[in-house]
Amino acid sequence: MRTSMLALGAAAALFTGLAATAPTSRAVAADPAADVIAGRKAAFLLSGALFGQIKAGIDRGDDPKALGFAARALAGWARAIPGMFPAGSGAAPSEAQPAVWSDRAGFEARAADYAAAAAKLAELAKAGDKAGFAAQFGEVGKACKACHDAYRKPDDHH
């Protein structure tokens, strides 16, 4: 239990500072890469907000069935992530590391890990397994962090 609570804390900490990073206007894109970068950054904030709502639900002791749609949405986004990092979309304001493209197989494997962890979270939600859901939420956070540590530039918000 101690381990899962630590994992939960680590998962929540991932998004610390995210609220301050929301863009205030859509950049006028001169190229498709800028649009896809803006899109994936916006979806990352959606993920972060959803992560926060799931954590709040766990903290309240909610029936995890009420959080299953959120978990499935995270899994769906995880599966879309590789496609949101096309070649040539690594310039600022992207925070992607060059390894996203130079180690593509590794990057896609980490995204698949995230999708699998979120899909398992959704299964535990469906089963109404409150303790399992809380523990698995920590695993989802670790899957996010494993990918970010390797493929996302460190920034001031982390």
Place this chain on the structure above:
Amino acid sequence: MRTSMLALGAAAALFTGLAATAPTSRAVAADPAADVIAGRKAAFLLSGALFGQIKAGIDRGDDPKALGFAARALAGWARAIPGMFPAGSGAAPSEAQPAVWSDRAGFEARAADYAAAAAKLAELAKAGDKAGFAAQFGEVGKACKACHDAYRKPDDHH
């Protein structure tokens, strides 16, 4: 108050059936358009899940300050939406209407309306205005619907 409750119901109804639409695997993309379509569909599900969590928070009588990040994330996504509909990304499985491109100014105006409505929602959250937040949530849902009615194909889920 009656009006805002009706609006709230309409907002919630927008996402009816969404849970069933989550993709079970990432399509292998033969072209960048397929990737951006998968990305925007996944982000739509994130939005839907977040919408559901906000509604649940309103129904519980939560302090709207706990929902401000979610509102800002919706606004950020709204601003990214036009860029996620590049030319040539209208084929199946996209549910976008041709008007997204033939009436681009109208489409971008509806997306901007959504962004403005969500930004106002975030302001009301920050102010801790519970009644105002609940009423504005209905307005956000109406902004979604106004755009979908004009620019998204009707489907079995609505």
